[in-house]
Amino acid sequence: MQKILNYINGELLEPTAKHYLENIDPSTGNVYSHCADSDAEDVELAYQAAAAAFPKWSETPATERSKIMLKLAGLIEANLDALALAESVDQGKPLWLAKNGEIPRAQANIHFFATAIEHYASEAHPMGNHALNYTLRTPIGVVGCISPWNLPLYLFTWKIAPAIASGNCVVAKPSEVTPMTAFLFSKLCIEAGLPKGVLNIVHGLGPKVGSALVAHPKITAISFTGGTKTGAEIARVAAPMFKKLSLELGGKNPNIIFADCDFDKAVKESVRASFTNQGEICLCGSRLYIERSIYDKFKEAYITQVKKLKVGDPLLDDTKVGAIASKMHFEKVLSYIEIAKEEGGTILTGGASVKVAGRCENGYFIEPTVIEGLDHLCRTNQEEIFGPVVTLQPFDTEAEVLEMANSTTYGLACTVWTENLTKAHRVAGAIKSGIVWINCWLLRDLRTPFGGMKQSGVGREGGWEALRFFTEAKNVCVKL
Numbered sequence: 318m319q320k321i322l323n324y325i326n327g328e329l330l331e332p333t334a335k336h337y338l339e340n341i342d343p344s345t346g347n348v349y350s351h352c353a354d355s356d357a358e359d360v361e362l363a364y365q366a367a368a369a370a371f372p373k374w375s376e377t378p379a380t381e382r383s384k385i386m387l388k389l390a391g392l393i394e395a396n397l398d399a400l401a402l403a404e405s406v407d408q409g410k411p412l413w414l415a416k417n418g419e420i421p422r423a424q425a426n427i428h429f430f431a432t433a434i435e436h437y438a439s440e441a442h443p444m445g446n447h448a449l450n451y452t453l454r455t456p457i458g459v460v461g462c463i464s465p466w467n468l469p470l471y472l473f474t475w476k477i478a479p480a481i482a483s484g485n486c487v488v489a490k491p492s493e494v495t496p497m498t499a500f501l502f503s504k505l506c507i508e509a510g511l512p513k514g515v516l517n518i519v520h521g522l523g524p525k526v527g528s529a530l531v532a533h534p535k536i537t538a539i540s541f542t543g544g545t546k547t548g549a550e551i552a553r554v555a556a557p558m559f560k561k562l563s564l565e566l567g568g569k570n571p572n573i574i575f576a577d578c579d580f581d582k583a584v585k586e587s588v589r590a591s592f593t594n595q596g597e598i599c600l601c602g603s604r605l606y607i608e609r610s611i612y613d614k615f616k617e618a619y620i621t622q623v624k625k626l627k628v629g630d631p632l633l634d635d636t637k638v639g640a641i642a643s644k645m646h647f648e649k650v651l652s653y654i655e656i657a658k659e660e661g662g663t664i665l666t667g668g669a670s671v672k673v674a675g676r677c678e679n680g681y682f683i684e685p686t687v688i689e690g691l692d693h694l695c696r697t698n699q700e701e702i703f704g705p706v707v708t709l710q711p712f713d714t715e716a717e718v719l720e721m722a723n724s725t726t727y728g729l730a731c732t733v734w735t736e737n738l739t740k741a742h743r744v745a746g747a748i749k750s751g752i753v754w755i756n757c758w759l760l761r762d763l764r765t766p767f768g769g770m771k772q773s774g775v776g777r778e779g780g781w782e783a784l785r786f787f788t789e790a791k792n793v794c795v796k797l
């Protein structure tokens with residue numbers, strides 16, 4: 318059976334303790350590979366390799382760094398089918414989604430930062446004829462990147478691309494639930510000629526590898542995407558060491574549908590925003606607030622479309638909802654459906670696990686589930702479920718829906734459906750979230766800052782923000 322090895326100092330290495338974890342295909346429940354179960358010793362080896370590579374890499378001209386990264390982006394494109402298949406088997410997402418969405422977007426991440434670094438400039442502030450200030454931005458050194466299981470290669474590359482483009486060396490930890498694409502990516506790094514030690518990938522468990530990375534005294538910046546609870550733990554450890562932190566955390570995103578929306582478009586896109594990737598995207602809209610005058614009509618049209626979503630084998634083209642990423646998460650999502658029932662919710666459709674016949678009969682599948690009749694302050698509407706479970710709730714006024722939409726501790730994303738331009742801008746301004754989509758969902762421009770408000774995150778990634786995060790700014794003031 319295939320072994321997923323660490324990538325340290327340009328080589329694929331076994332973990333020092335030679336321990337491995339079972340890597341399970343969630344669509345079948347079968348073990349399909351073994352993943353390095355690394356520990357602090359492996360993190361130290363990776364750190365040493367990164368520290369040794371740093372002086373040369375940080376001095377390598379941006380154009381040269383860019384060339385290597387562009388080669389890497391090209392290799393992702395050339396290996397699209399293999400990477401998409403690995404992503405689908407590892408995570409449970411439909412293969413077509415990995416092929417058309419996630420893997421091309423991972424390629425775009427590398428391509429974007431490879432080209433951005435060539436155009437990156439820092440500021441100058443002349444003080445008339447007296448003095449000139451200019452900002453020097455230099456790479457930090459060895460940085461840590463930790464990514465989750467829901468969009469494995471996309472979020473992994475989102476972190477490491479700006480880090481290496483700006484001249485840092487990286488110790489990265491992908492989620493142990495979905496390690497395969499990061500492993501294949503490490504082989505592409507070797508093929509692309511990325512100098513040894515620039516990127517090091519240490520596989521294994523969060524509390525072993527992730528925490529060793531965060532606690533490492535010489536790794537002085539951490540870019541993390543994952544759950545809010547884990548983010549809090551990372552901040553607790555890193556803050557007394559004064560590490561630079563970027564935390565991209567959970568969400569509980571509202572989707573606000575006003576009566577004056579483009580009805581058909583709002584229904585269609587709301588279904589997509591609710592259930593793409595089994596609802597396992599931090600930006601999915603899981604709380605639908607619908608203006609009362611169209612509530613019944615919208616509900617009927619929405620449920621009709623949700624019922625058409627085929628749950629099944631992720632490798633089949635007509636599957637719309639694949640498997641939940643792990644048994645543990647499958648059980649968590651089902652437990653929230655029970656909580657919703659206890660809280661008085663009515664299940665309009667779904668509400669149970671699904672037995673998929675054939676090779677996937679032991680997989681972790683859940684029906685797209687729509688619930689109504691819950692208060693906006695109940696647990697179902699306040700806690701992140703991160704699965705194919707959404708709630709519907711009517712509203713009467715703009716003030717009421719804003720209060721409900723802003724009532725959670727999260728503030729990651731929001732979608733607003735209205736054809737009224739003034740209202741759209743007014744609501745966008747009043748919503749407390751890092752991104753607001755008007756009449757669309759998941760449209761992303763990599764140049765824009767990305768991140769959450771409140772407990773959805775600290776700091777902003779994307780575009781120049783990410784390149785700034787991975788550099789130290791120094792002001793030089795010259796008396797003229």
Ligand code: NDP
Nearest residue numbers: 464465466492493522523527528543544547565566567599
């Ligand atoms: P987790 O927080 O459980 O894990 C994220 C990563 O952190 C994994 O690699 C995990 O390793 C690692 N980790 C776990 N414990 C520690 C620790 N003590 N120290 C350091 N690292 C640790 O999140 P999930 O993987 O469950 O991902 C889902 C979450 O990610 C959701 O809350 C989702 O909203 C959020 N997310 C946020 C996004 C955003 O942009 N804001 C985007 C995508 C997801 P291991 O897998 O071994 O536990």
